[in-house]
Amino acid sequence: MSADPKVLLTDLLQTALKSVAPELAATPILLERPKQASHGDFATNLALQLAKPLKRNPRELAGLLLAELPPSKLVARAEVAGAGFINFTLASDAKTAVVREVLARGADFGRGAGKGIKVQVEFVSANPTGPLHVGHGRGAAYGASLSDVLAFAGYEVSREYYVNDAGRQMDILALSTWLRYLAFFGIEIPFPPNAYRGDYVVDMGREMRDAHQDRFAKVTAMQILAGTPGLPPSDRKDDEAKQQREEHLDALIANAKKLLGEDYPWVHGFALNEQLGDGREDLQEFGVRFDKWFSEQSLFDTGLVERAVIQLEKAGHIYLQDGAKWFRSTAFGDEKDRVVQRENGLFTYFASDIAYHLNKYERGFDRMIDIWGADHHGYIPRVKGAIAALGLDPARLDVALVQFAVLYRDGQKTSMSTRSGEFVTLRELRREVGNDACRFFYVLRKSDQHLDFDLDLAKSQSNENPVYYVQYAHARVCSVLDQWGGEAAELAGADLGLLQNERELALCARLASFAELVQDAAAGYAPHQIAFYLKDLAADFHSWYNAERMLVEDEALKLARLALAAAVRQVLVTGLKTLGVSAPESM
């Protein structure tokens, strides 16, 4: 017998449909759980759907369907309501059966059957040029939770971090580190304003000195500055001054490469590994793990970037202009064409990104999800365009945009400038509010919504804090089961027919909707739905807890209630786990 009432009702309706309107037997049967308890446990709009093609009154059709509906012991009541809905109320046996199922399946309750669909989720992918900040934190929390929800829903998930280890930004970091290192030997030039100025760069310089003494310091300030255009006055903000600063920086990088020679890759690699390692550790502490760290440099090393551009060229989507190679992305809906190879022969970031996505497709993922900061939204048409131009299906790629998080303290916005060096790092945020509150708050909003992150609320150990509210429900169950002291096996045989009051049946209905919710959250890339569900489940539990006692004299009733409590605990644990939040046994 199918334990799933939804499947049963679908079958019953199918039968009724065939006899009422055989020509429309293919009409999809939608069953939803009404928001209002008075509308029963399930409702269908089938009659409303049929009304138009049959040109008949929906309420009348609903009545005909009801008349043809085969009877079932699990259905206590079925009635026409509203504009033509059919509402079903389940027999209480059918409602409470879920408790036994939760206890039997344990951590697997709610898990979707394997779909055999391979999904890759790429997220964070921050430049390893400094500490992760609170914006990356949201991408990390969202990506990790989404991945876990997808995996739990039955997809084969691969979590990936794209490491931008090639390109100018890394050179700037290497230069910055070297300059800080040199300062320890009294070799100093004015520190470029557009280089990386954070304290962590000074720390890396110090580490270099401690490990290698003056090995990289056999130069003079004069040599480093040789041939550079110099810096314009710091108060000049015009375009010409900005450009001169960039040229100055590039000249310094060129000098560093020349002066360090074979040591330059060492310095570059040192800075990269330090920052990448720091980020990896940061994320690991945050409960965020990746299956693969994909190197951008490897795309150049294996010649894939070149191959990707050649492939586009062969397909006729590349043209030459002003000495550069342009991809005709306007042919694929982009606003303007984009350069893939510069006049100086260097490939653009876009070129390696095309290669990266080509590589993803070649690895055979059925679906790919890129999680980007919302400021990159303009980048979507060109990437999808390039994928289409390569003869691949862009619909297999979804880009999920994550809006910025704004921190509030004492009702005031806190600054998160990345330039000044006073930006708030993910690590600082985690230390201040704790990993659990961090993870939960980050996914408490739809990802494409701006997030106001209230630091005071996240830290408060009070009923205002939704994290504690959910965790507290879990701790309460633990406490009661602990005081009972019996064996879990005793609960499996409890007489669930004794669960009869409204709050108990509501709790059962909530548990029964979990698997469906997981599927919805996965399909909509919406882990926030898990968070809201857990809040609702906790609320149902707290309400029941205050209204009824579990440890009552009546042995059978006690077991039934404890079984329900244990089932609630299991789903709380499962749900919190997908969000990366702990479930403490006492608080």
Place this chain on the structure above:
RNA sequence: CUGCCCGUAGCUCAAUUGGAUAGAGCACCGGCCUUCUAAGCCGGGGGUUGCAGGUUCGAUCCCUGCCGGGCAGGCCA
């Protein structure tokens, strides 16, 4: 100027993807601890879903036009 996203209770946000009387939390008011954890519960007030049209049995959701806010528009990443 152009493109994308957003606009829901005083505040922060949901709304089963087009469903029934639009829901929570905070804030405000009033109750509940000699009984399994009061980090909890129960009750109350609070809305023309930015505005104006359109599509249909039915719109917070889809289409058009305004108003307001955010982001983007490099041979940067």
